[in-house]
Every structure is written in structure tokens, then in C-alpha cells.
Amino acid sequence: MAFREYKIGARMFGISLASSMFITLVMPTLDIRAVGATDIALDKQLAAGRETGFNLDDPLMMGRNKPLKVLLRNDPKTNTPLDTPRYVYVFNAGTSFPSGILHPVTLGADQAQLSETQGNISLASKAAGAVFAISHGTVNGHELPYIENLTATKGWTPADILLVAKDEDVSHVGAGKTMFVREGCWWCHTLLPEETQDWQVFGAPPALGDFNGESPTAFGSDRKAPDLLHVGSRNSSREWMMMHFFNPRLVQPHSIMPRFDYLWGDVDAKGNKIDFAKWRTEYLEYHDGKRVTPPDVPEYAKDSEIRYLIDFVLSLK
Secondary structure, three states: OOOHHHHHHHHHHHHHHHHHHHHHHHHHHHHHHHHOOOHHHHHHHHHHOOOOOOOOOOOOOOOOOOOEEEEEEEOOOOOOEEEEEEEEEEEOOOOOOOHHHHOHHHHOHHHHHHHHHOOOHHHOOOOOOEEEEEEEEEEOOEEEEEEEEHHHHOOOOHHHHHHHOOHHHEEOHHHHHHHHHHOOHHHOOOOOOOOHHHHHHHOOOOOHHHHOOOOOOOOOOOOOOOOOOOHHHHOOOHHHHHHHHHOHHHOOOOOOOOOOHHHHOOEEOOOOEOOHHHHHHHHHHHHOOOOOOOOOOOOEOOOOHHHHHHHHHHHOO
């Protein structure tokens, strides 16, 4: 009879914890599957790849093992211009596939059927790499989005795409979302307009089907700064984003946002070492009225973490 109350209490705690996890994790998944994935949901998971929080593929959250979102303007086989440029998602060899590829049932029954029968996603190989796109088909008279494996349907390989794509058409959305989570951006910013007044300022709220396969959602829970769900539509200026992240006081004098200049790394776009101490000294001179204009923000290197983060933020439309 010793410690009987403790044993009962421990069992009750275990049952309560298991029940809460089931309600929190399993039941919403069933609801999402019943609704079916939207174009937005497919874009999110194809652009972000496997989970963008901590995972064994990228334990230090450096933005590794992520796909590339590419605006394709030319046919990768003939290099002739496409009638209509389209976005494709390039998974180089070894890059982990998102849940919609591995577990199509998460897309919803109809979207899964289209992705498997018309999109040939079951033929995609992680070892060889693949190129995906969002296409549309009809089920019972309704047009629905699905994932198309362009490597199977058109013979396009990751190397083919990257050979004809220009760097300005390549977006590191997946690596950027990892930066967004790692740097704690969602501690102050939300990705979820809630009230009617929010919709007037920040845009329409997301629909349930916009989250199939997304992990994490990065909703945020405490807004101290503007919602960012549609920020790429409100402000598409990469130059403004550069100034804002390097030192927010350049664009918002009373901003409480911390600097993220360290995401530039050690060198700029030309390979020159960035002198952060000199920049901050010149900025303080500008702040104190000793110079008319602030110092120029360094151009970031194309493989810098800030490029990844800005790519993600500008993708939020």
C-alpha cells in the first residue's frame, strides 16, 4: 500500500498527458486530411522540404538539406523560353522529401489520388533527386491542385533546372524558414491574422487546407510586431529588407527589433571582409547628427544566411 496515491497520481498524469497529445496532434491531422490541401499548402511544403524546425537532417538548424524554389523561364532541355514561366521545386540528390511526397494521404484523398496517378510522385527518388511542380487536375468536376513529379513526367532533373536558372530566380525558402524559426522571429511576429481589424491591415486569414504537410506552422503566440503572413505582398523590396535586418533603426527609428547583421557572415557579395565595427561607428555618427546619411548596408553573399531569411520573408504572400 506504500505510495499508492503516488502511483495512482502518476498513472492519471500519464493518461491526461497522452489524451492531451492525442487531442492536440492527432485529431487536427484528421481534420486537415478531410479538408484537402490547397495550392498554398503544396507550395509551402515543396518550398520548405522536410520539417523546418530541429531535425536530424539539420541538427544545428543551418538551413541544410533544403530544396530550392526556382522560377523557370526556359525549357531545361532545349533552353527555349517557356510560354508561361512557372515555379518548380528542385530537390538535389539526398534532399529529404516533404510529407506530401512520402505520405500522400496527408494531402487529402483527391489530391493524393491525382498526385499518385497523374503526378507520379511514387517514382521520385531521394537518392537521385527530383523536380516537382504544382499542377491541376479534375476530380468529380472539381479542379484541384496536386504535386507533379516533373522528373518522371518530363524527364527534367535537378541539374537540368539549375543549368538554365539564373541566381535571381532561385529562392531559398526552406533554408529561410529554418532561419525564421531558429532566430526566434515568431516570438514577436505572427503568421496568422485573427480579427476583422487584422484582415484590413494584414490581409485575409489562412484557410484550414493551407497547412497540410506544414511543420512547424510558425503561427506565433504573442504578437509584439506586425503579422507577416502577407508581408511579401505589402512590401516586396529586397533593399528595404536588407536595411531592416541589418539595423531596423535605418527604416523604423523607434523599432525594438534586434539587429541581425551577423546573418551576413564575414564577407559581402564581392568577397570583401565586412567591417562591422566601422559600420556601427559611422551609424552612430549619423544617429548623432554628425553625418548626413547613414553608411551603406553591405550587399550580402549569395550563400549567406540573411539571403535565405529574406527569400523566406518575401515568399509570404
